[in-house]
Amino acid sequence: MSQVTIENITKVFEQSMSKDIHPRAREVLLSLVRHLHDFCREVQLTHDEWLVGIDYLTRAGQMTDDKRNEFILVSDVLGIESLVDAISHDGGENITESSVLGPFYREGAPKLGKDASISQRGDVDGESMRMAGKVTDPSGNPIAGATLDVWETGPDGLYEQQDAAQPDMNLRGVFTTAADGSYAFRGVRPVSYPIPYDGPAGDILQIMGRHPYRPAHVHMIVRAPGFQSLVSQIYDTNDPYIETDSVYAVKGSLMVDFQRAAAGSEVAWEVTHDVVLNRISTP
Numbered sequence: 001m002s003q004v005t006i007e008n009i010t011k012v013f014e015q016s017m018s019k020d021i022h023p024r025a026r027e028v029l030l031s032l033v034r035h036l037h038d039f040c041r042e043v044q045l046t047h048d049e050w051l052v053g054i055d056y057l058t059r060a061g062q063m064t065d066d067k068r069n070e071f072i073l074v075s076d077v078l079g080i081e082s083l084v085d086a087i088s089h090d091g092g093e094n095i096t097e098s099s100v101l102g103p104f105y106r107e108g109a110p111k112l113g114k115d116a117s118i119s120q121r122g123d124v125d126g127e128s129m130r131m132a133g134k135v136t137d138p139s140g141n142p143i144a145g146a147t148l149d150v151w152e153t154g155p156d157g158l159y160e161q162q163d164a165a166q167p168d169m170n171l172r173g174v175f176t177t178a179a180d181g182s183y184a185f186r187g188v189r190p191v192s193y194p195i196p197y198d199g200p201a202g203d204i205l206q207i208m209g210r211h212p213y214r215p216a217h218v219h220m221i222v223r224a225p226g227f228q229s230l231v232s233q234i235y236d237t238n239d240p241y242i243e244t245d246s247v248y249a250v251k252g253s254l255m256v257d258f259q260r261a262a263a264g265s266e267v268a269w270e271v272t273h274d275v276v277l278n279r280i281s282t283p
């Protein structure tokens with residue numbers, strides 16, 4: 001093997017790879033290393049700075065467990081999850097836009113009937129809200145039997161797995177559309193909240209002079225046979241952080257207006273949100 005230099009190390013790395021590695025693994029690894037080597041050369045990375053980077057990644061690993069994934073948070077504040085989402089969901093013209101999944105989704109939320117509430121604690125969970133709409137195909141035909149897996153935080157901005165005071169699976173539920181594609185559920189008006197910022201992801205926000213807040217939102221995954229699953233969110237247009245989401249995930253088409261419900265209604269707020277799913281194209 002030739003002796004490495006600043007100039008040739010990237011080539012030497014490439015040549016050290018076996019010829020028969022998986023083509024996609026080769027493409028991704030080579031590109032990653034090319035960019036990392038270029039980065040070191042461009043900023044003339046010092047040994048002390050390299051150690052800071054190693055320590056940073058070590059702390060991210062040490063903070064990660066089944067309740068908190070610090071690497072997802074780091075990728076989010078760097079805009080990487082949002083970028084990957086945009087690359088992977090190049091939706092058609094009137095398809096509902098996607099948004100990041102984030103680290104707080106849990107499988108196995110309770111399956112609930114139309115109009116049921118995902119809040120298990122009533123007013124303690126926040127101001128009541130009803131969200132309703134239709135799920136259709138791109139031509140406007142209703143999709144019956146689509147499922148909406150929804151989740152949101154309590155009034156303190158914490159998801160149930162972050163908050164010992166909340167019951168298991170609080171503010172999560174799975175709803176199924178009726179024959180006309182309609183769905184409805186009750187929950188709470190979402191609040192803006194800071195992403196966890198007491199670790200390496202927070203360090204980046206601090207270095208950048210940024211706040212850690214996400215504007216108020218409700219998450220959803222919409223699934224239907226024959227259609228591409230959609231990971232998305234709705235965002236409160238009037239939220240003070242709507243323009244400065246700490247994870248760069250807000251899209252104009254996903255911004256909604258929460259309306260005061262009519263007097264006598266069972267809920268305080270109402271919001272409408274229709275969803276258009278893209279068909280899985282057959283070759």
Ligand code: BEZ
Pocket residue numbers: 072073076100101102103104195196214247
């Ligand atoms: C969320 O909206 O749940 C979220 C997204 C990215 C990072 C942290 C939280």
Ligand code: FE
Pocket residue numbers: 102104214217219
């Ligand atoms: Fe969230």
